[in-house]
């Protein structure tokens with residue numbers, strides 16, 4: 001298996017992937033309202049051959065497999081543990097048109113023209129060379145085939161992350177991620193998306209905003225339990241003195257209490273549904 005995104009592989013096929021696997025239900029629930037837009041966009045046809053990039057524990061993979069009933073879905077991911085759970089859940093659902101493979105989508109040897117559509121739910125923002133990665137994906141997509149990617153808009157537009165960071169900052173100035181680094185925000189700028197996708201062999205690129213709350217917990221207690229496991233919380237509290245850590249967690253509790261509703265702890269998010277078409281000639 002060739003891996004070029006080695007740092008991402010170390011994280012996702014390591015601690016980060018372990019946490020996502022253990023907290024799979026919470027992660028699935030958190031972004032559920034964003035996913036509803038993906039479903040509503042009616043992007044998949046019954047006979048489609050689909051590839052799901054960065055499929056994780058396979059929530060979207062399974063959802064799409066339920067639509068591509070006469071086609072097939074291949075889920076690809078860096079994380080062996082997330083894939084293990086994805087396989088189990090797929091079998092539990094009785095789906096027979098799904099396969100999973102561990103690999104780095106930037107360099108995975110996809111068969112040429114093997115897919116009608118490539119999708120990704122927040123799994124295509126972490127490439128160290130996005131043009132090479134999307135060109136590799138484009139090779140697997142047939143002439144006229146489609147691409148549909150969910151990705152975050154900028155950090156300042158994502159209240160749920162900004163407010164979480166502010167709660168945990170406890171007097172520190174936190175750096176903003178550079179726009180072109182392999183972070184959750186690497187596809188936030190539509191001009192950059194146009195450039196990357198265009199150079200990779202996709203046209204008719206459209207970025208449609210999705211503004212839905214993230215559900216960070218069913219209630220305050222659940223949100224605090226979830227938060228303790230989040231990479232961002234771990235990263236921002238690591239190395240804090242016990243008193244500062246306590247203050248940070250108290251701030252977080254206050255933030256979640258402020259946003260607790262009858263439907264759970266809800267904070268605003270900002271995502272893109274990015275769609276495009278292969279420019280390949282038939």
Ligand SMILES: C[S@@+](CC[C@H](N)C(=O)[O-])C[C@H]1O[C@@H](n2cnc3c(N)ncnc32)[C@H](O)[C@@H]1O
Pocket residue numbers: 005008012013017027053054055056057058059060076077078079082103104105106120121122123124126127
């Ligand atoms: C934020 S999670 C999203 C998981 C899933 N699609 C979902 O919506 O719940 C990002 C996923 O992308 C995967 N990923 C990141 N870089 C990748 C790469 N180069 N090739 C394949 N998968 C990758 C990670 O292993 C992780 O499972």
